Amino acid sequence: MTFLQLQPLTAEQLLAVVELDQLCFGQLWTLDGYKRELESPNSDLLVIEEFSGKEPEVIGQSTQYVGENAAPTALSPEGDPPLERSLVGIGCLWAILEEAHITILGVHPNYRGQGLGQALLYALLKKAWKRRLEWATLEVRASNRPAQSLYEKFGFQEVGRRRRYYKDTGEDALILWRSGLQAPEFPQTLSDWHSSIGDRFRYSHRQFLEADEVKG
Numbered sequence: 001m002t003f004l005q006l007q008p009l010t011a012e013q014l015l016a017v018v019e020l021d022q023l024c025f026g027q028l029w030t031l032d033g034y035k036r037e038l039e040s041p042n043s044d045l046l047v048i049e050e051f052s053g054k055e056p057e058v059i060g061q062s063t064q065y066v067g068e069n070a071a072p073t074a075l076s077p078e079g080d081p082p083l084e085r086s087l088v089g090i091g092c093l094w095a096i097l098e099e100a101h102i103t104i105l106g107v108h109p110n111y112r113g114q115g116l117g118q119a120l121l122y123a124l125l126k127k128a129w130k131r132r133l134e135w136a137t138l139e140v141r142a143s144n145r146p147a148q149s150l151y152e153k154f155g156f157q158e159v160g161r162r163r164r165y166y167k168d169t170g171e172d173a174l175i176l177w178r179s180g181l182q183a184p185e186f187p188q189t190l191s192d193w194h195s196s197i198g199d200r201f202r203y204s205h206r207q208f209l210e211a212d213e214v215k216g
């Protein structure tokens with residue numbers, strides 16, 4: 001069975017996350033930037049790891065990261081063969097007043113179009129809800145249709161534009177906004193998203209786990 005485990009970034013995953021950042025964004029944040037996020041009480045930095053193996057409760061006791069993004073390994077307590085673990089997605093929010101600012105959302109290029117982006121966005125909005133934040137907001141390149149389409153699916157709307165915001169291309173940023181995170185119906189919305197994400201992964205014979213669902 002293949003598992004996709006969604007969890008907060010750990011210090012052991014720092015090198016792998018910098019490599020994933022390089023692949024997704026051409027280095028948006030440095031190692032020090034990610035370390036600061038780990039320490040910030042106002043940040044939720046989530047990752048998705050893919051691994052194959054036995055039940056999730058026997059893994060993660062001893063996780064050792066070795067350089068390359070796709071090469072981390074973990075030994076089970078029974079001494080079974082090392083598990084291949086790959087960091088394949090990353091998402092981050094900053095809590096500022098009542099707002100969740102989504103600062104990073106990226107999926108490994110080989111894993112796009114399989115539902116990982118929406119799993120990350122769902123999890124970030126759930127974190128925002130748990131923090132009792134009212135709205136979520138972010139900036140997206142005017143040309144980035146895949147990301148815009150993903151955000152629309154989760155109820156984001158365009159509320160403005162920052163002219164020539166991206167220095168590399170001079171492109172505009174669209175400002176997107178998602179309200180209603182504390183509306184009475186939002187927990188049901190989260191639950192519906194969770195079900196449809198799980199169904200999609202089951203269809204491709206993978207199981208989606210959030211950290212708080214993993215035993216032990």
Ligand SMILES: CC(C)(COP(=O)(O)OP(=O)(O)OC[C@H]1O[C@@H](n2cnc3c(N)ncnc32)[C@H](O)[C@@H]1OP(=O)(O)O)[C@@H](O)C(=O)NCCC(=O)NCCS
Nearest residue numbers: 105106107112113114115116117118139140146147149150
């Ligand atoms: C944007 C990104 C995170 C989407 O991740 P993903 O795992 O490919 O997305 P998913 O497979 O979960 O797709 C979810 C929805 O996004 C939209 N989407 C994803 N890829 C798309 C594409 N190539 N074209 C159009 N819409 C697309 C669709 O609405 C899709 O829903 P559907 O599968 O029901 O059609 C990913 O493309 C990425 O990492 N891009 C580079 C970094 C980036 O641009 N991040 C956003 C910065 S604001």
